[in-house]
Amino acid sequence: AVDCLQRLHLVLAASKSPRRLDARLVELLQAVLCSPKCPEQIQLLCAAILREMAPCDGLRLSCHRIHDTKLLSLVSSVLLAQVSGLTRQAAVSAVGQRVVKALEGRLPEGQSSRYLLPVLSNVISLSPEALTEEQINVVSKKMADWLRYASTQQGVAQPSGGFFSNPRTRQPGPVTEVDGAIATDFFTVLSLGQHYTEDQWLNMQTFSMLRKWLLCYGGKEMNTPNSGDKSEMDRSAMSVVSTSSTSSRLLPPRERLREKAFEYCQRLIEQSNRQALKKADGDLQKACLIEAVTIMDIICKQDSSYVYRAASFLKILHGRINGDATYARALLPIAQFFLNHGEMAAVDCDAIYKHLFTDIPAQLFHNSSLAFEFVLFCKDNSRLFTETSSIFRQRFPNLFKFLAWNSPPLIAEFVDILPFLLDVGTAIEIFHLLLDLPCLTAALDVQMRSSSLPSAERAACDPAVKPATCLEAFRNPLYRSAFHSLHLSCRVLSSQLVMLCKLRPALVVELSKELLEFSGTVSNIQNKEPIFTHVVWAIGEYMSVSYDKRCTVEQINRFFETLEAVLFEVTQVRPQASVPNYAPRAITVLMTALTKLAARSQDLIPRVSLFLSKMRTFVQSPAVTSVYCEEDREEILTRATELMNLLKMPSVAQFVFTPSVDVAHTRFQKEVNDTLPSALRIVTRLLEPAPGFVPG
Incomplete structure (x- = not known):
C-alpha cells in the first residue's frame, strides 16, 4: 500500500496539468486519513495526495471534531490547500478558529501543540483577518511564555520498546551553548541538547514564526476603551517598568510578546559571539543573527521606546562583525535598522553605510546570494539614492x-533601481559604467584568480620583470594600479577627455575649481591614474590665454x-619609509604640465628648473631603484633633462608650449601618447653637452 501511494503521489506531483481521481478513491483516501488505527506513514501519504488534488470537489473533510493534534494538523493542511475564490476567507477562518481553540485549552496526555503552530503560520499567511482580536491576544500570550520560559534541561530519549530497552534512563543534563559551555540563561534556538522537551520545540517553532506574527498583529492596538489615549510617554514608561518578570505579566499580551521577543533577540545576538564547535551550528548562528536583527527592527517600528536600547546594542554588534566576511549578510539588516531608526537614536551611521557600499562590493562581489540580497536592499531603499548628499548616491x-x-540574474533587479540612480548629473557616468562592464568583469576575474593562488606564489613577484599575463600584471606592484583604477572608476570618460578638451578647450578654465580639487588629491594618482593623468595633461595643455581669454x-x-x-609629495623620499608605487607616466606628465605653466608665467621658471634638477637624485636613491625598473627610471630622468634644457631658452619654451591658435595643430605642436613634440628633442640635442648630463 505504501509503495502504491508513493507512486500515485509522485505522478500527481510531477504532472503540470490538473489530474482527476475517481470519486470512490477520493472517499477512501479521506477515510484512511481520518482512521485512528491507520499507520502514520499512510496518513501522511493520503494527506499529500489530497493536497496535490486541490481544488477537489469531492472533499468532505472537517477539522471541527478532531482532537488528535497530529491528525488535526494533517487535515488542516489539506483544507488550506483547497481554499480559493469566495470561500477562501471562511475556510481559512474555520481552520484558524479550531487551531486556536486547541492551543488555548488543556491538551489530553500524549498530545502536542507543536503540530499546530505550522498550521497557524499557514493560516495567517493566507488570511491575517482569519483570527479575532481575542484569539490574537490568546496566541500572543502563549508565544511570550514559549519564548521565555522553556526548560533549560535536555529532554529524555523516548524508549524504543525493544528487548534491551531500560526503563531506568539517565537523568537529562542541562542544555549547552554552541561552544560546548553549559547554558546559564534561558533556552533559545541556539541552545543545544541531545533531545528536546515539548516546550523547547515550541520555543523554536515560535521563533520561526515570530517575524510573521509581529508583522501581522504586533503593531495593532488592542480594541479596548482607552487604548487610543495612551501616549508615547506612557508606553515608554511601561516598557521600562516591565523589565521585571512580575510587572511583565501585567502588560497587555502584544506588548508583553514584544518585550519577550526583544529579550530573546538580545540573547541570540549574545550567543552569536560564541565559537561554534560544528560548522552547521556556525551557519545556524549567522541565520539566527540576521533574523534577530530583523525582528528588533520590527519591534522598534511598533514601539519606539525600544530604539535606544537596540541602537546601542547593534552598534556594538556592527563593530564586532564588520571585519568578518562570513557575517556580511548580517550587515544588511543592521544597516536597515539604522536607516529606519538612526535619526531618532541620534547615532552617526555614515561609517556603517560607507563600509557597506565600499568594502562589501569590492571584497564579496562573487557571492551571488549576497549580491541578490544587496540589490534587493537597494531596491527597498531606492528613495535614498535620490538624495544628492547621501552616501548611497x-x-x-x-x-x-x-x-x-x-549578470544576467541581477539584470531585472538592476533595471528596477536604475530610475532612482539616473538624473542629469549621473546619466553619463552610468552610461560609461554600463559600457565598461566587460572590462570590469575581466578585472574582477583576475582579482579572483590571484586571490586563489598560494600565498608563497602571490608573494613571489619581481617588479623588474615585465608580466606576460593579466594575472602576473595584477600581482606586479607596477601594474596593479591599472586594475585598481578599473575597479574604482572604470570609466571610458578618461580616454575621451583629451578629445573633449580639443573640441572645447575653454572647459579647463570653466571647470578650474573642480579640476584643482581633483588634481590636488594625491590618492587619485593610484586610485584613478588614467583619468588623473589626462586631467593633468589637459591643465598643462589648455590653461592658456591662447585658448581662453578669461585665463x-x-x-x-x-x-x-x-x-x-602633488609632484613634491610623489617624489619625496623619506628615511626609513617605503616609496609609494606611482605610475612613471603620472610623474612625467606632472613635470611636463608644470613646465608648460611656467613657460606662460615665466616668474615660475626658476622654481620648476630647481625641481627638475633634483630628479637625478630621486631616481638614483635606493628606495626608488627598489620600486621602479631601469626603463621607468630612465624615462623619468630623460623627460626631466629635456624639460630643463628647454627652459634655458624661455622664448623657445614659450613657443613650444604656448602656441598661437593658428599654429596649434602643426606637426611641432602635436603630442602623441603624452610625449613632447619633436621641437623639444631638437633643442635638447643642441643644448646637451653629453648624453644623460643634468646640472646640479
Missing part, C-alpha cells in the same frame, strides 16, 4: 561590481602650486 558605482560578476596669471599660478605640491 555617492557610492552607487560600486554596485556595478555585483552586476558585472552576477589669468593668477589661475596659472594656482594650478602650478597645486601640481607642484
